[in-house]
Amino acid sequence: MTVAAIDTPSSAKSRIYGAPYLGLLALTWIVLEKMIAHIYLVTLIYAGIPMAVSYAVAFVVGLLGLALVWKGLDQNEVRGTWMGFVGGSLIWVFWFEMYLHFIGGENNFALAMTDSGSQYLLKEDLAALFAGDQSIPRPYFMGAHVFLQSSTLFCFMLMIYMGMNKDVRCRLILWVRKLFGLRPGKPTAGYKPQYARVAAAELFFVNWFMYTLMLVVNDERILGLHHVGNYVAFAAVAIWSAIIIGKQFKQKEAGLAIRYAIAVGGVFWYLPEQMVLWELFREPWVFYLEFPVTATAILVGYFALMYVFWKTPVNPETGKSI
Numbered sequence: 001m002t003v004a005a006i007d008t009p010s011s012a013k014s015r016i017y018g019a020p021y022l023g024l025l026a027l028t029w030i031v032l033e034k035m036i037a038h039i040y041l042v043t044l045i046y047a048g049i050p051m052a053v054s055y056a057v058a059f060v061v062g063l064l065g066l067a068l069v070w071k072g073l074d075q076n077e078v079r080g081t082w083m084g085f086v087g088g089s090l091i092w093v094f095w096f097e098m099y100l101h102f103i104g105g106e107n108n109f110a111l112a113m114t115d116s117g118s119q120y121l122l123k124e125d126l127a128a129l130f131a132g133d134q135s136i137p138r139p140y141f142m143g144a145h146v147f148l149q150s151s152t153l154f155c156f157m158l159m160i161y162m163g164m165n166k167d168v169r170c171r172l173i174l175w176v177r178k179l180f181g182l183r184p185g186k187p188t189a190g191y192k193p194q195y196a197r198v199a200a201a202e203l204f205f206v207n208w209f210m211y212t213l214m215l216v217v218n219d220e221r222i223l224g225l226h227h228v229g230n231y232v233a234f235a236a237v238a239i240w241s242a243i244i245i246g247k248q249f250k251q252k253e254a255g256l257a258i259r260y261a262i263a264v265g266g267v268f269w270y271l272p273e274q275m276v277l278w279e280l281f282r283e284p285w286v287f288y289l290e291f292p293v294t295a296t297a298i299l300v301g302y303f304a305l306m307y308v309f310w311k312t313p314v315n316p317e318t319g320k321s322i
Contacts (some may be wrong), residue, residue, distance in 0.1 A: 017312065017321060020249035026257040027248050029305040030085075030265030035285035035298045037093045042286055045101060058098035065090025072196025076319030077255035078312050084199030085258055086306065091200065092207055104143030111146060112137035113220040140220055149219070152212040159205060167191050170202065172263065199259050206266030214270060218277060225277060234274055241268040254312045254321035 015021055044054040065087040072083025110121045114137050121129070121139055129136040141149070163173045166185040177183070213233070216222055223229040241264070248264045251257035276283055284291035285298060313322040 016308070017254065019252050022254060022257050023248040023251040023261070025305060025308065026251065026254070026261035027245065027264055027268075029258070029302065029309065030261045031269065032298055032302040032305065033085075033089050034265065034269045036302050037089065037097070038283065038285040039288055039295065039298070040093050041097055041101075042288070044098065051105075055098060055102060058094040062091050062093075062095035062098075065094065069196050069200045073194045075196065076314055076316075077195050077253075078258075078309070078314050078319070078321050080195030080319075081199045081255040081258045082306075082309055084196035085203060085262060087196065088200030088203040092204060096204075100144040100148055103147055104145075109143050109146070110139035111141040111220075112139040113224075118221050140218065140225065141215070145215055148211060149215040151208070152216065155205070155208045155212055159209065162205070167193075169193070170263075171260070195255060195259070199262060202259060202262050203266070206263050210266050210270050214273060218274075230274075234271070237267060237270045241271065254309060255319075258309065 016025060043049070044058060045051075049057075068083050068087030068090070070087075072080045072087065074080075075083060109123070110126060112119050112121050119137065121136065125136050126139075129138070159173075162168055162170075163176065163182075164184050167187050168174075217227075217230045217233045218225055223233075244260075244264045244267060248257070248260055251260055272281075272283075275281060282290075284294035288295035314320065315322050
């Protein structure tokens with residue numbers, strides 16, 4: 001299905017659809033989605049809603065996300081990317097994140113560091129800790145984190161298999177191929193990607209990879225919260241972020257700008273997440289009742305940019321933004 005172009009003369013084309021504004025707005029939208037995701041999760045888990053209701057809501061909303069990605073498979077590049085990102089983010093938050101919470105809760109244990117090394121905390125320990133027992137060590141990983149960390153190998157293996165696909169155009173995969181001289185074959189002539197699927201899969205793998213990286217460096221059995229290696233990793237991600245943010249600002253086509261921003265935003269988001277673990281600031285998107293103005297601005301900004309990108313003028317012949 002082709003979405004008709006909005007009839008806008010090129011002379012009157014808004015500056016927001018050109019560099020550097022387009023890339024900046026796309027990146028802002030993706031970063032705001034990270035904040036919105038925390039608002040969703042905090043509300044479902046900590047707002048006093050019965051967990052059975054929260055899990056039911058998560059299942060339904062995740063299903064809506066899947067339907068959105070499916071509907072976007074035959075859309076043009078801009079609309080398909082939009083639907084893939086929005087749908088994929090709903091799948092990630094309401095299915096993946098909430099499932100981890102569920103499985104971590106049903107197998108309720110956590111990891112804490114003691115004088116004798118890492119120690120598993122059982123349900124009784126956690127219940128006592130949350131009841132105020134100061135003798136119980138504070139966990140550095142909850143059950144959901146332990147389960148997610150165990151998926152690290154699966155994440156890497158799936159990314160390796162994805163890299164074997166000759167039609168994958170992910171910039172990171174292309175760079176790794178070039179670095180190691182890997183050539184899986186010539187891309188399929190005339191191949192047209194399903195942009196909704198591409199955007200949703202990119203969001204999933206970038207989030208998954210960066211999440212597992214953070215768990216590895218913060219695991220007290222490997223490096224730890226204040227290990228020098230953790231600070232080195234933070235600096236490396238900061239440099240990486242600066243490089244790809246510079247490239248993000250050069251994007252001139254809306255669909256590509258959004259997809260590139262999914263990766264850039266996923267890498268960049270490692271930085272504030274790690275800073276929170278170091279207790280350098282308090283997150284307005286988690287403690288939103290303490291920061292109502294900021295939280296409202298986040299919500300308004302996200303949905304405003306959602307509308308802006310949905311209304312992007314599109315060339316009906318190419319499916320790309322005008």
